[in-house]
Amino acid sequence: MEKKKIILTGDRPTGRLHIGHYVGSLRRRVELQQADEYDKIFIFIADAQALTDNIDEPEKVRQSVIEVALDYLACGIDPAKSTIFIQSQIPELCELTFYYMDLVTVARLQRNPTVKTEIQMRHFEASIPVGFFTYPISQAADITAFKATTVPVGEDQEPMLEQTREIVRRFNHIYGETLVEPEILLPDGTASRRLPGTDGKAKMSKSLGNCIYLSDTADEVAEKVKGMYTDPTHLKVSDPGRLEGNAVFTYLDAFCKPEHFERYLNEYPDLEALKAHYTRGGLGDVKVKKFLTAILQEELTPIRERRKVFEKDIPAVYDMLRKGSEAARETAAQTLGDVRRAMRINYFDDQDLIREQAKRFGRE
Ligand code: ATP
Ligand code: MG
Numbered sequence: 383m384e385k386k387k388i389i390l391t392g393d394r395p396t397g398r399l400h401i402g403h404y405v406g407s408l409r410r411r412v413e414l415q416q417a418d419e420y421d422k423i424f425i426f427i428a429d430a431q432a433l434t435d436n437i438d439e440p441e442k443v444r445q446s447v448i449e450v451a452l453d454y455l456a457c458g459i460d461p462a463k464s465t466i467f468i469q470s471q472i473p474e475l476c477e478l479t480f481y482y483m484d485l486v487t488v489a490r491l492q493r494n495p496t497v498k499t500e501i502q503m504r505h506f507e508a509s510i511p512v513g514f515f516t517y518p519i520s521q522a523a524d525i526t527a528f529k530a531t532t533v534p535v536g537e538d539q540e541p542m543l544e545q546t547r548e549i550v551r552r553f554n555h556i557y558g559e560t561l562v563e564p565e566i567l568l569p570d571g572t573a574s575r576r577l578p579g580t581d582g583k584a585k586m587s588k589s590l591g592n593c594i595y596l597s598d599t600a601d602e603v604a605e606k607v608k609g610m611y612t613d614p615t616h617l618k619v620s621d622p623g624r625l626e627g628n629a630v631f632t633y634l635d636a637f638c639k640p641e642h643f644e645r646y647l648n649e650y651p652d653l654e655a656l657k658a659h660y661t662r663g664g665l666g667d668v669k670v671k672k673f674l675t676a677i678l679q680e681e682l683t684p685i686r687e688r689r690k691v692f693e694k695d696i697p698a699v700y701d702m703l704r705k706g707s708e709a710a711r712e713t714a715a716q717t718l719g720d721v722r723r724a725m726r727i728n729y730f731d732d733q734d735l736i737r738e739q740a741k742r743f744g745r746e
Contacts, residue, residue: 390530402586406536582611
């Protein structure tokens, strides 16, 4: 039998979703959903993971769950094709995490570069919550519970996928072939793998407040682009400008298509020509930013409008999440059954065990 192709991916409900999520993962999910080549797609809202570094802000997490769900629907994720669920509603994931913890060393967790950066960002150095430190293990549980083969995420998730693959290999080596080793699916183009913030910082991130949100109004988007970080040495229009570290050009790399030039800036044939003019000097930031704004508005307007439609029936969104969580739970429970059997901790559903033990003690 050919191996099933299963997608799993998710987001932390720590705020509304931004255009970094869009280019890093959401846009791909919608394409994959349309492509119809996957047997199952699971998309989840990682509230339990969000609590690992927001333990004193439960209300923020609670409020963000519905925001993320609305962002999904607005982007075109279709609950008829993708199972959308809430992580904390699947207790099986905790149990898997608990067993996987025995397969990972503290030293291995300490080497995770993404977690290292996140610890610094959150000023956790002196007091790292154990749950936060071990979240890569819980991510391995999320991925393997659904036997995911493919995980479409941004570049920051590479160490998590590597950790998951190690856990799978170790588990299967000790207990026999049970879990499925997943592959990461990174977006095309480096700009989309880690979109910088509007402040030019390495990553657009809810926690850094440097985001353009999918649900921002047209005015907010325009204002944020106006204030974006470019090249601080590019003072006069005639000055030569730099592209490296210039967030406006990175966003163009992630969003610009050839037809945008025909529509909004037809004096240039393509992005290469625009970049060449900027580097040469004689092209002002304002013009490039106006072009970027037009492109973003074209992409974000339909998303914003679809979101408004879903906002009109919030109980239906919760109902969709509940049904998705129930369906997801069934799948996770099956995997947990496999894991328990493999780990020899399935005492009561194993008739052979009881018979063998009865024989051993001479009662048969
Ligand atoms: P937080 O600050 O709470 O960690 P976040 O903005 O980093 O939030 P996550 O929920 O951690 O967002 O990430 C969800 C998904 O979006 C992951 O697949 C991640 O790789 C991707 N992603 C997040 N930020 C970016 C970005 N700036 N560029 C590309 N992909 C991103
Ligand atoms: Mg993150």
